[in-house]
Amino acid sequence: MDRRSLIKHAGIVGVLSAGIAPAVHAQAAVRWRMASSFPKSLPTIYGSAEKFSDTVKALSGGKFEVSVHAAGDLVPAFGVVDALQQNTLEMAQTASYYFTGKDPIFAFGCAVPFGLTARHMDAWMEHGNGRKYMDAFFAQFNITSMSAGNTGTQMGGWYRKEIKTAADLKGLKMRMGGGLFGEAMAKLGVVAQNMPAGEVYQALEKGTLDATEFVGPFDDERLGFQKVAPFYYYPGWWEGGAELEFFINKKAFEALSAENKAIIRAAGAVAARDMTAKYDAQNPAALKRLVASGTKLKPFSKELMDAGYKASMEVFAAHEAKSPEFKKIHQDMRAFQRDQVLWSKFSEWRYDGYIGGVKL
Structure with missing residues (x-):
């Protein structure tokens, strides 16, 4: 007797008592x-x-x-x-x-x-x-x-004025996503503003914000930041x-x-x-469109990156001193990062560096 006939004649109670379950459970x-x-x-x-x-x-x-x-x-x-x-x-x-x-x-x-x-x-x-x-x-x-x-x-964000050194950040009202980045930037004199992405354009347009970071070319273009803040910096050292x-x-x-x-x-x-x-x-094509439309694409200076790194490490040290759990997670992440960076030196970095220097 096949399974279907057995279920029909014995009934579900008999089937289950015999240890045979239907193939599909509702x-x-x-x-x-x-x-x-x-x-x-x-x-x-x-x-x-x-x-x-x-x-x-x-x-x-x-x-x-x-x-x-x-x-x-x-x-x-x-x-x-x-x-x-x-x-x-x-x-x-x-x-x-x-x-x-x-x-x-x-x-x-x-x-x-x-x-x-x-x-x-x-x-x-x-x-x-x-x-x-x-x-x-x-x-x-x-x-x-x-x-x-x-x-x-991520990218380093959109600015209404040129940012040449860390000193240019002082007093800047900047929308940022949140997290420890805001604390590091505060050490550099930035006035952090945390607001949903949908509210940023109007704030930049009115001048209540001087700068914003969000994600990268594709999202940023859709949100229209290039229309109200012409300088686009990279990289977003706060969001690797x-x-x-x-x-x-x-x-x-x-x-x-x-x-x-x-x-x-x-x-x-x-x-x-x-x-x-x-x-x-989607980011490559969006970046090309932004530059073609007049966006001023610029790298952060090493001096600014160094200042950001110093400020960030001070923030981490302060939180580690207050929270053993924070210290445990941060130290574990850094140990993992050291091994990943070591491996990347022999894999992606070397490969990408070569490919980036040849004509494709």
């Missing part, structure tokens, strides 16, 4: 909401949340759906951690360094000054101690985490590889079936890879 539909800290106008970052949602629905056959909501739709852009902690939200897509006001350790989930590149961050998070340490920290906020993608090394995160309500995640947990993890991996690849594919 699962209750699951409906989650994800609040992003970013606007819909950014197909790179916000697109990662949409890719995640689409993948979850496809893998579950429509039985698990995650609706995506732009910044401000459900909660304010910087209100997502509170919502997760209070169990009013199942998921968020954000940059963890937005929440260093709660604890400076949040910065390590995204980027710190002179920190890891995208590949190095991925390696530390998934095969070093990064994810283990960060999720142990996030647990006190009812959060577990996954990468939502990485921007790669900024990781965006999916923050998941820990209680909600633990309540999922093993199958749905696997779907969440798989969808996160798909979305993260897609975001990083999208940035790498």
Whole structure:
């Protein structure tokens, strides 16, 4: 007798008592909401949340759906951690360094000054101690985490005036994403402003901001910063590889079936890879368009970079002195970074340096 006939004649109770389960178990539909800290106008970052949602629905056959909501739709852009902690939200897509006001350790989930590149961050998070340490920290906020993608090394931002030395930063009112970078820049005399991306253009236009940093050419062009701040500097030494995160309500995640947990993890991996690849594919053409339209592309001077490094190391030392947990995570990240940089000297750096010097 085949399986289907056995179930028909014996009935489900008899089948289960015989230790034979049907091939497919019916699962209750699951409906989650994800609040992003970013606007819909950014197909790179916000697109990662949409890719995640689409993948979850496809893998579950429509039985698990995650609706995506732009910044401000459900909660304010910087209100997502509170919502997760209070169990009013199942998921968020954000940059963890937005929440260093709660604890400076949040910065390590995204980027710190002179920190890891995208590949190095991925390696530390998934095969070093990064994810283990960060999720142990996030647990006190009812959060577990996954990468939502990485921007790669970011640009140094848009300025209404030329920045030749560190002295030119004094008194500058600058929008910055958050994290320890703001503390380092404050040491250089910058007045840090933390505001959602969608509010920056108007502030630059009115002159209430003198400068802004966001991500890189593709996103920055879409936000129109080149129209109100002509000087575009590089590199963004505060974000060598900024990781965006999916923050998941820990209680909600633990309540999922093993199958749905696997779907969440798989969808996160798909979305993260897609975001990083999208940035790498679209930034070159966007940078060409910006320069062609009159953007003044300039490198930060070594003197300014050195000043930024000194200020950053002072910030790290101060936090290490106050927090053993901060010190543990920072020292672990730096040890991992030293090995990654050593390897990069013999691999990507040498290769890219040669290819960059030949005519392709």
